[in-house]
Amino acid sequence: MTKDYTITGMTCKGCLAKVKTTINSFSGIQDVGLQLDYPQANITSEKSLNLEKINLALKKFGDYTIADTIQERQAVSDPPLKGKYEFSEKSIYTYLPLLLIIGFISGISLLIQYPFLHFSPMLWMRHFMAGFFLVFSFFKLLNLSGFANAYRMYDIVAAKWKFWGYLYPFVELMLGILYLINIAPFYVNLTTVIVLGVSSVGVIKSNLKKEQIKCACLGDVFQLPMSTVTIFEDLSMVLMALIGLFSL
Secondary structure, rough: EEEEEEOOOOOHHHHHHHHHHHHHOOOOEEEEOOOOOOOEEEEEEOOOOHHHHHHHHHHOOOEEEEHHHHHHHOOOOOOOOOOOOOOOOOOOOHHHHHHHHHHHHHHHHOOOOOOOOOOHHHHHHHHHHHHHHHHHHHHHHHHHHHHHHHHHHHOOOOOOOHHHHHHHHHHHHHHHHHHHHHHHHHHHHHHHHHHHHHHHHHHHHHHOOOOOOOEOOOOOOOOOOOHHHHHHHHHEEEHHHHHHHOOO
């Protein structure tokens, strides 16, 4: 049997991937068609779906809810989602979580050298990069599968090799530790240039296409739109790694 369903909470391709994987994990499901247009889901199954169990599973990955379209039409509810998700008008408040985190890392990296008698810009940069990778990997690891699904929507490597999305936060974590304890600086900086350089390609392509997708830089925790801010973030880290390379 094939039926249409409404699914609330989906905002991007990453959401579509998570919801589809979750629904497909139930026995008896033969085909799942998902879209951001109303009614969002067209599911073929051997028998009627147990929506209560599916909703419990979906809640583990986000604020998603599946419901019968007939019930949705009878209930008083918000209008269906637009065909293409649009983030609210971008402003400084849109990126406030990202700016606050960058500000905290910058400030702490500065205070480490207090009372600044022999302040070293290179030491500040190394501590900043350590803090950046450690903090950003933390947010990604809070929901590893959520990050991986969102990341593969625009990263050129994760799109072809899904495992890279699961591995990437651990690479960031390791880079953060190595920057912090200053081991093998040449190879650490070189790895940063390669990893973030390649990652920047997907970010730039997504911006050129003006895709309305979520940036996965802070994992699945915050709803940050993909923008030139993300390009600046990645390329700034690449630039600092290059400075670190040539200063050795």
